[in-house]
Amino acid sequence: MPSSPTQPLRCHLLIGPPASGKTTLAGVLAGLTGAVVLSTDVVRGELFGDTAVQGPWREIEDRLHQRIRESVAAGIPVIVDATHARRPWRLAITQALALPAPVEWIGWWLYTSLATCLQWNQTRQRLVPEPVIREMAAALADPDFGPSRSEGLAVLVPVVPTHQRELEPLLRDDLARLDRRIRSGRNRERRFELHGYSRLLDLERLLYLLRLLSTYPELSAADPATRAELEAIVSPLPEGDLADQAAAYLRRLHGECYGDASALRADLAWLEANGFCTAEPALGPIQPPAPRSLEQTDQWLGGVNGGFPPLGDGPVFQRVFTLLRHLLQQPFDREAGTPLPEHLIAQTEAIPGAYLPGESATLRKDLEKLLTPYGFRRPNDNVRHGYALGTALLSANRLREIHGVVSQAAGRLADPTAQDLLAELEQRLQWGGIAVDGSPPVRAFANRSIVSSALVRPDSLAAERQAEALETAIVERRRVELERYVSVGSFADSPSGAFRVWPLQLLFHNIGWYLVYEEDAIGTGVGLIRSERIDRLALRRSERGYRRSDDDHAQALRRLELLLHHSGGIYFGHDLAAQLRLASPNARNRARQLLTLRFCCQGWCFAFIREGLQRYPIEHTRFSKPLPGEHWWHHPNAPHVLEPGSPSDTHPYPVELDLPPWTVERDIDLRNWLFGFGAGVRIESPAALREEHRQKLEAALGVYQPV
Secondary structure (H helix, E strand, O other), X not given: OOOOOXXXXXXXXXXXXXXXXXXXXXHHHHHHHOOEEEEHHHHHHHHHOOOOOOOOHHHHHHHHHHHHHHHHHOOOOEEXXXXXXXXXXXXXXXXXXXXXXXXXXXXXXXXXXXXXXXXXXXXXXXXXXXXXXXXHHHHHOOOOOOOOHHHOOOEEEEEOOOOOOOHHHHHHHHHHXXXXXXXXXXXXXXXXXXXXXXXXXXXXXXXXXXXXXHHOHHHOOXXXXXXXXXXXXXXXXXXXXXXXXXXXXXHHHHOHHHOOXXXXXXXXXXXXXXXXXXXXXXXXXXXXXOOOOOEEOOEEEOOOOOOOOHHHOHHHHHHHHHHHHHHHHOOOOOOOOOOHHHHHHHHHOOOOOOOOOOOHHHHHHHHHHHHOOOOOOOOOOOOOOOOOOOOOOOOHHHHHHHHHHHHHHHHOOOOHHHHHHHHHHHHHHXXXXXXXXXXXXXXXXXXXXXXXXXXXXXXXXXOHHHHHHHHHHHHOOEEEEXXXXXXXXXXXXXXXXXXXXXXXXXXXXOOEEEEEEEEOOOOOOOOOEEEEEHHHEEEEEEEEEEEOOHHHHHHHHHHHHHHHHHHOOOOOOOOHHHHHHHOOOOHHHHHHOOEEEEEEEOHHHHHHHOOOOOOOOHHHEEEEOOOOOOOOXXXXXXXXXXXXXXXXXXXXEEEEEEEOHHHHHHOHHHHHHHHHHHHXXXXXXOHHHHHHHHHHHHHHHHHOOOO
């Protein structure tokens, strides 16, 4: 870093919880040094007429910084009397504040016990709320983000106000030893190869930016859930380029001093140049930028003779950021049976500046000091969960496979969400340098939606914009008002006109997309669960004032899961009491609600039927055993438990299914499957279904009888 052409002005930063003795220390220190005391309490009195009025912090900070600049310009040292309990509050002065002359900041950290602070607080004219004192004391005690010389302080002096010696001789002694302690600190860091991220403020801004982009790639709010998360940080969502947006989020998440958009713009360019934003693994060496000049247009930015963090040394920065880049791009890279540090060293050792074999202990320490404090790893968690930068959770090849699956869903299934997702995915793949060559996918969907989203009514739920609004309502647990079009396909119990529901899920079933919803049951809180094809529905209103709890939504989804499991389709009848009985938490009670469908099969169709082990719940499915002398294969766990009929019987193979009453009585899917075998099955019970099958066969036969 450049040195000052003149002797820097020595200024002082007090650090300690409220009621820790800062004001007393400031008075004694002022008498010994001739410095002027600048207090946030005094500034509050100037601005708002009363030191007890907190007021907008930005106004207080602006006035305080103005006073510091005026004093420094006049060559008068200052003592800044404030808690400075959080790192951003300290960095805002020691490294982010531009001053008209070089300043050497001395930090005075009051080690006043919490009990003493609480006791002294009771003697103050203006009491500070106890939770505030406790919170600030905890922040100062943080092992990772507590006060440190690396924050740009020339020296950090611990002070114990309750010490037996008088405060004035104690401070006089500390002042006499300052030069020696500053030289000692500088000597320890003399070997450092300084670079553009040697200052703690610049380093942490880069780390926080990486963490932000790894959580929200490109800060995109394309899906409702991510948008809600980002709006919880800054609302309305910030505008401008990526640097402007990142600045707004970092200011809110970590502190004003990290929100320099022009510096973030340079950080983004550095990340791009050093391979952090590509999907393919980067093998080039990390190139730290050149040290930045602290003297800019007659303004000094940052303290003189201040300390640096360990990553302020170029080789340390190189090895740690080589590791971090690897973890961001290949978050699940590990090898069974090999300790993780050794594996990571082997994976990156070919990159210049990376860890060397035998540096496992160093790597472990860097993981602990970097990944955990800055949010790249959960505390006490050895599993990496993926950081969503570069290839995120998957390799480039797996991402190409995902592209194929999404393309199929967007095309053949006409999924409006998949269509939107496909456009975003293709854009991200292009940004990551992953070519999608258009070769046919290995796996494809034979099914296709019979409904074209391009040819539906513009207000239909099958239209892209309406589908997105419906998805948002599902995510936000909002009640919606739907309308079922007249003159569309209907069944006897289909709803008509407008109705209010709680949307639960969108399901693709056989030929198209269906909305599964719970009817809004006024007064009871539990409604009938039904399904309807989305192209038959219009979303008339999403009622923002009607949102139900996550608990109620989860309970409805659990009921839906049971109904889907037992019904084998998406028809759930029209009897709420029957649905609730089948959704009982007791498996024995659920089993009592089921009816047994029994039919016998000819050999040719039984061969097809016995292959469908998951058409209906396997625990409620029973198949025939082989006839004597037959040796067709079946798995030992398959439900072949029924005795076969006589070999002379045309339909010797019995099948039994335990199904909900509504499935047996009215379900179209059951009938399409079972009746589709024609004379290959003979229904034995229930009698009503047997009669229905007989009539269907007779009616079909009648079509072909001669007139």
